Every structure is written in structure tokens, then in C-alpha cells.
């Protein structure tokens with residue numbers, strides 16, 4: 001168990017383990033996903049793994065498949081060079097995104113991330129609505145956010161402070177750190193946040209400095225070198241890049257191609273959490289079915305009038321709400337369509353038999 005603790009098996013997972021499964025299988029963590037095969041770690045070594053037939057056939061949606069960061073029950077074979085996955089431990093957090101226009105509604109990005117660093121560069125890339133989007137997604141996933149403002153060397157100190165203060169005014173409970181890979185300012189503060197046994201990820205647009213940061217906190221060139229080449233069951237050799245990396249201090253960072261592509265992020269329940277002060281205001285409207293457009297005693301309208309609530313922020317809230325409603329609608333419509341189609345096929349088959 002101790003080697004598993006080192007790769008993140010915290011008390012939470014230990015209390016969610018199925019003891020019956022543990023009696024016949026071992027625990028391991030998914031460190032990379034490669035098409036339909038996986039690489040798992042038992043804390044000692046990385047092993048190629050495949051899903052058991054039962055697990056494979058019981059998959060009903062994308063969320064039933066293991067993803068990077070998952071804890072799984074596995075059997076090891078051939079001197080621990082090959083493994084079969086028989087199931088997985090409940091997830092503490094799950095990062096996923098909606099996929100447009102496909103039958104599979106979600107693409108899993110990673111599981112069991114404790115803290116996500118949202119990286120925006122302090123100069124041109126900083127954008128409040130983008131930040132809000134990331135926060136919505138992270139809150140919805142159950143992950144703790146930290147906001148990192150990169151390239152602090154490109155802005156006067158006073159502007160950095162102003163930016164930090166304005167973010168903290170809106171999100172007083174979130175840690176905000178401005179840092180520079182160039183001058184190494186505050187890199188130690190970022191490193192201090194990385195705790196042994198916890199799992200992290202870096203989110204942000206391309207070019208904000210995530211790779212540079214990862215390399216400077218990983219030390220030297222570990223990022224390129226954490227690849228594994230192992231013999232698979234059928235004798236093939238495959239090289240897979242590890243997507244769950246471990247820092248020297250024991251903290252883990254998940255970095256997958258899917259995470260880099262996070263652009264169209266799903267927004268649902270996380271919206272209310274991100275715009276909590278707006279939700280709070282709405283509860284003070286005179287009418288419970290207030291549309292916040294013309295009603296007397298509307299708390300939103302009066303907060304907008306006194307600038308207690310900024311128009312920009314309220315607009316962002318409305319925009320996300322409507323996008324979310326649209327996504328949900330098209331999702332349930334899609335579901336209904338699928339069901340109707342299924343029914344039609346069944347009736348056709350029945351009629352044929354007769």
C-alpha cells in the first residue's frame with residue numbers, strides 16, 4: 001500500500017475500495033491511455049494493460065472506460081509485463097468535455113486530479129471570460145482551481161498587482177500567483193503548492209508558458225524522457241509517453257493531448273458556483289419567478305444600477321447560461337432521437353418475425 005500511496009492512493013480512495021475485488025486483484029493507477037490499451041503503474045513499474053472481456057462488454061458510455069489518473073483493479077501476468085484491468089475504483093474528480101455531433105457525448109480528459117492550475121499570461125492572453133470558462137469546468141469537475149498569471153516579466157509590477165487584486169476581489173477563495181519562467185520570479189511559490197501524493201494539471205491556451213513551467217518545475221528534461229517501451233502480450237513493442245508524470249518531490253502532474261485541446265469546454269452546474277454572487281442576488285428578488293428584465297424589486301437590476309454587479313460579468317453569466325441550456329437541450333434531443341430510432345428498429349424486427 002505504501003508504494004501506492006506515493007502515487008496518490010489517498011484515504012479517500014482507500015475508503016472507496018471494493019474489498020471483494022481487492023481479494024482477487026491488485027490496485028494500479030492508469031498513467032497513459034493509448035487507443036484501446038493502457039499503461040498502468042503499481043508504484044513500482046509501468047505495465048501495459050488491456051480491459052478484461054467482461055469490462056469491455058459492459059461499457060455503455062465514455063465514462064465507463066478508464067482514463068488517465070484512474071485507480072483500477074488489475075491482474076498482472078508474465079513477470080509483470082502485461083496486465084488485465086477488471087474494473088475501477090470510484091472517481092474523486094473527473095475532467096471531461098462535450099464532443100459535438102457524435103453519439104459519444106463526452107470525451108474523458110483525466111480522473112482524480114486534485115488541483116488544476118489555470119495558466120493565463122498576464123499580458124495579452126488575460127481574459128476574464130476565458131478564466132470564468134475554465135473555472136466553471138473545474139468547479140463542475142470537483143477540482144480545486146489555482147490561477148497562475150505567467151510572463152509577469154512583461155508587465156510593470158503595479159499592473160500585475162492590480163490584476164491580481166481584481167481577480168481576488170471576485171474570487172477571494174482562490175490562490176492567485178503571478179510568476180515568470182524568464183526571471184524565475186515566484187516559481188518557488190508555485191512549487192510550494194505541489195504536495196507529494198496529490199495530482200495536478202495545467203490548463204490554458206497555447207503559448208502561455210505551460211510547457212516551460214512544467215519543465216522548470218520538473219527539473220531538467222524529464223518531460224521528454226518519461227517514456228516507456230515494453231513488450232506487449234502479442235510480442236509487439238510499443239512506446240507510449242507517460243501522461244501522468246511524477247515530480248522529484250512526489251507530486252503528480254497529468255498532461256494529456258486532450259487537456260491541451262480543451263477549448264470548447266462543457267458548462268453546467270459549475271456556472272452557479274462560479275457566479276455565486278449572482279445566484280445569491282437572485283434570491284433577493286421580490287418575485288420568485290423574476291426574469292430580471294423589468295420587475296419591481298429585482299435585486300439584479302438594482303445591483304446593476306448601483307454597479308455593485310458589473311454589466312460585463314452579468315452578460316458573461318447570461319451567455320454561459322444560454323450556451324449551457326442549448327447544450328443540454330441538444331443533448332436530450334439527441335438522446336430522444338437515439339431512443340426513437342432504437343424503438344423503430346425493434347418494431348421493424350418484430351413485424352418481420354410475424
Ligand SMILES: Nc1nc2c(ncn2[C@@H]2O[C@H](COP(=O)(O)OP(=O)(O)OP(=O)(O)O)[C@@H](O)[C@H]2O)c(=O)[nH]1
Pocket residue numbers: 150151152153154179180181182183204205206207208209210211212213260
Ligand atoms: N517573457 C516570457 N516568455 C515566456 C515565459 N514563459 C514562456 N515564455 C515563452 O512563451 C512561448 C510559449 O511557451 P510554452 O511553454 O511553449 O507555452 P505552452 O503553454 O506550453 O504552449 P503549448 O505547448 O502550445 O500548449 C515560448 O516562446 C516561451 O519561451 C515567461 O515567463 N516570460
Ligand SMILES: [Zn+2]
Pocket residue numbers: 282285286290291292293295297298299300301
Ligand atoms: Zn430579479
